[in-house]
Amino acid sequence: MAVSTDNWEAVSTASKACLPPAVLDYIEECRKSPERESHLISVLHKVQGHFGHLGREQLDAVAQLMQIPTAKVTGVATFYHFFRLQPRGRFMVNVCLGTACYVKGADKVAEKLKEELGVDFGETSKDGLFTLESSRCLGTCGLAPVVMINDTVHPKVKPDHVPVLLEKYRAKAEEGSSVER
Numbered sequence: 348m349a350v351s352t353d354n355w356e357a358v359s360t361a362s363k364a365c366l367p368p369a370v371l372d373y374i375e376e377c378r379k380s381p382e383r384e385s386h387l388i389s390v391l392h393k394v395q396g397h398f399g400h401l402g403r404e405q406l407d408a409v410a411q412l413m414q415i416p417t418a419k420v421t422g423v424a425t426f427y428h429f430f431r432l433q434p435r436g437r438f439m440v441n442v443c444l445g446t447a448c449y450v451k452g453a454d455k456v457a458e459k460l461k462e463e464l465g466v467d468f469g470e471t472s473k474d475g476l477f478t479l480e481s482s483r484c485l486g487t488c489g490l491a492p493v494v495m496i497n498d499t500v501h502p503k504v505k506p507d508h509v510p511v512l513l514e515k516y517r518a519k520a521e522e523g524s525s526v527e528r
C-alpha cells in the first residue's frame with residue numbers, strides 16, 4: 348500500500364520520539380546496509396538496554412524506522428528468551444529449579460513465590476517491585492534451595508520464609524534504600 352509522504356513524515360517523527368538518540372543513530376546506520384534485517388536483533392538489544400524491556404511502542408517504532416514488518420519484529424522479540432516484553436521489577440527474584448534445589452523442595456518455594464507475588468515466571472508484580480524468574484543452577488548447590496534476589500543469594504529457603512523475605516524487600520523499597528543482607 349502506498350504511503351503518502353506527509354503520512355510517512357508523521358509516522359517517522361512519532362517513531363523517532365519513542366527511541367533514544369543513540370538507538371536512532373544505530374538504526375540509521377543499519378538502514379544503509381543491504382542486509383538491514385540481519386541487524387534487527389542487535390537493534391532490539393540496544394532498545395532493551397535503554398528501556399529495560401521492549402514495549403509495544405518501541406517495537407512499532409523499530410518496525411517503522413527499519414521498514415521491517417511489525418509481525419516480524421514482534422516475532423523475533425517473542426522468540427528469543429533474552430528479550431523481555433514487560434518492564435522489570437526493582438527486584439529480580441530468581442528461584443533455582445536445578446536438581447540440587449529441586450530435591451530440597453525448590454518447587455514448593457517457587458509455588459509460594461508465585462502465590463505471594465500473584466505472578467507466573469517472567470511476570471512482574473502489580474506493584475512493580477518484583478519480577479519472578481527461574482534458573483537451572485545458580486552455582487551455589489551446597490546452599491540449596493536457593494533464591495537470588497538481585498545480587499543477593501538467599502540460602503536454604505523454605506516456603507514459609509517467602510512472605511518474610513518479600514516483606515523485607517518491600518520495606519527496603521519504601522525506605523528508598525538499597526537492599527543488603
Ligand code: FES
Pocket residue numbers: 443444445446447448449483484485486487488489491493
Ligand atoms: S541446583 Fe540450585 S544452585 Fe545449583
